[in-house]
Amino acid sequence: MSLFETIKETVTVGQAAEYYGMKIGRNNMICCPFHNDHYPSMKLNTTYYYCFGCGATGDVIQFVANLFGLSNYEAAKKIAVDFGITPDNPPVIAALKKPEYMETKSRQKELHECQKMVCEYLHRLEKWKALYAPERPDLPMDERFEEACENLSYIEYLADYLTFADEEEGFEVVKSMKETGYLEDLKYLSGSRDEEDVYAEEAKAA
Ligand SMILES: [Zn+2]
Structure with missing residues (x-):
């Protein structure tokens, strides 16, 4: 040309x-x-x-x-x-032109998925923190309660940040989460682990 x-x-x-x-x-x-x-x-x-x-x-x-x-x-x-x-x-x-538009679209999709995962994980941790709190101090701590104590404040912070950040800031967060591998972790953490919950809720109700 x-x-x-x-x-x-x-x-x-x-x-x-x-x-x-x-x-x-x-x-x-x-x-x-x-x-x-x-x-x-x-x-x-x-x-x-x-x-x-x-x-x-x-x-x-x-x-x-x-x-x-x-x-x-x-x-x-x-x-x-x-x-x-x-x-x-x-x-x-x-x-x-087009490539940038497509790139923006796919970044928006990633950001949206990331927000969804953070949100789901946040709800899980809130639930776990209440559900698996040790009934007596001398009982061994439930792993899920420990996980909630360990991660809840960071996930709350992340959820807040992603809610109020503008799109470009959100893209940056997703990018760094990808680089550190945390996005993959989050996929596991927020993914389906519900069968454990159902079992535990039943056990608690019994
Ligand atoms: Zn003229």
Whole structure:
């Protein structure tokens, strides 16, 4: 793909206009930079612009060329530099399109699953702490009671944090939990261990 094509595929007219300091209003209209425009008369479409006042039109490269008084080739080079597009590196803007969207989606899903696990584990620990508390100090401590004492405050903290953190902060937590392996632990800890509970609840009720 030529530089021209790469740029036209990856940078929209709107992205260029915004990058070079133009304020985009409703319906992607801007004040035309090519005539004395007091009210926005230029429409920015994805691949071309059109001014209803002076009739100026063209693609993103022509837009930048006219804006800075450059040749089309110079304008293409300028866009490539400003948007980090090189023949070797994948274009930054292109990387921001679909892949980033998909990545965000999958991170949101992970975050949501993580919140769910933390929440389930929290409820389990709260239940265990009440259910398996030793009835007399001289009795051996139930493992589940010990687990609850050990982990409850951290899990409470984690649940609180994930509830109030913004999405980016949440992504960071999930990322570090993955790196430390805690996310895997949490899968086990919050996973189905219910048969033990049922048994214990029955034993306690008896
Ligand atoms: Zn115009």
